Amino acid sequence: MNEEAGGTSVTTETAETDAGTARITWHAAERARLVLAVSHGAGGGVEARDLQALARTLPADGVSVALVEQPWRVAGKKVAPAPKTLDTGWRGVWPALARPGLPVISGGRSAGARVACRTAAELGAHAVLALSFPLHPPGKPEKSRADELLGAGVPTLVVQGGNDPFGRPEEFPDGRFELTEVPYGDHGFAVPKRAEITQDQALDLVTGAVAQWVASLG
Numbered sequence: 001m002n003e004e005a006g007g008t009s010v011t012t013e014t015a016e017t018d019a020g021t022a023r024i025t026w027h028a029a030e031r032a033r034l035v036l037a038v039s040h041g042a043g044g045g046v047e048a049r050d051l052q053a054l055a056r057t058l059p060a061d062g063v064s065v066a067l068v069e070q071p072w073r074v075a076g077k078k079v080a081p082a083p084k085t086l087d088t089g090w091r092g093v094w095p096a097l098a099r100p101g102l103p104v105i106s107g108g109r110s111a112g113a114r115v116a117c118r119t120a121a122e123l124g125a126h127a128v129l130a131l132s133f134p135l136h137p138p139g140k141p142e143k144s145r146a147d148e149l150l151g152a153g154v155p156t157l158v159v160q161g162g163n164d165p166f167g168r169p170e171e172f173p174d175g176r177f178e179l180t181e182v183p184y185g186d187h188g189f190a191v192p193k194r195a196e197i198t199q200d201q202a203l204d205l206v207t208g209a210v211a212q213w214v215a216s217l218g
Contacts, residue, residue, distance in 0.1 A: 008059045017092020019085050020071030024096055027067070029059040034105060034214060036129065037097045039068040039090065041110030042080035048109055050131055050159075050189050053203045054210060061211050064100065068093055070112075080111060083118070090115045094123050105214070110134050110166070110187065113158075114148050121153040127217055128156040129210060130177075132187050135167025150175045157213045159206055161185025180209040 009028040014021050024037075025046065036058060040046050046067040055065040070089045072081055080086065090106075097104050106116040107129030120128045136143050149156070149172075156177035160169045162184055169181040182205050184195035191202045 008056075013096065014074075015093045015096045017071060017089045019081070019089035019092060021074050022071050022089055022093045023069040023074050024093060025055075025067040025069075027055040027059050027065040029062050029064045031062055032059075032064040032100065032102055033062045034126070034217070035064050035066055035097060035100060035102050036105045036107055036210075036214070037066040037068055037093075038129065038131070039070060039108040039112035039115065040073065041108070041112055041132070043110070044188075045069060045073050048188065049199075049203060050109060050206050053207050057207045058211060058214070061214070063211075063214055064102070066097055068097075068108075068112075083111075083114065086111060086115045087119055090119055091123065103217075105129055105217075107131065114145065117148045117152040117156070121151075125154055127154050128152045129213075130156060130158045131206070132160060132164060132189070133158050133167065134187075135171060138165040141167075141171065146173050146175075149177060152177070155217060157210065159209055161187060161189050178213065180205070180213075182206060 011026045013024050038051055046069055058065050103126035105127045106120050106125035108116045109131035113130035113133045116128050158179045161182050164187045166187055182189050182202050184191040185202055189202055
């Protein structure tokens, strides 16, 4: 499928993986220098507000955005499989993501961010973008997943809501990663109406931070 969206070429393809059929929606930059591949979390799909905002804005900066739907979502299932199955699905789409011959930033939101961190080194990712990294289950800070984040082994940016129950910015350990806070944001970067920033401003913080970080990668 091919279409044009705001001057950006949008195409969709499927990729066969050992976990089933995945789907990639490309938002291609006219003169791409990088690919940002991002997948969804366990509770939603690529329609997430932050993923859509990145797909709308980054192609103008020379970054082709690939929105990746894991096989379980493509199959219409409501519950995500085990982490190792998510990793299998991500590995299976990687050849298609690398096909343009450009450096690939491996990314995702929530569970997708964990996948990106766990597989970055083996897949040769240029960097990792972790949106709403689930540092721990809500209310269970003792069950930390910091080792996944710290083990990515490549330049990493975490974008985290200030009120994310899966880990507030101040809960993150010191490490070799950058962290940008979206004030008042929850796990989906939604901000309450009483907040001092609007929802559009919150999304602008997300896309602005990612664009600035990507530019710094060279």
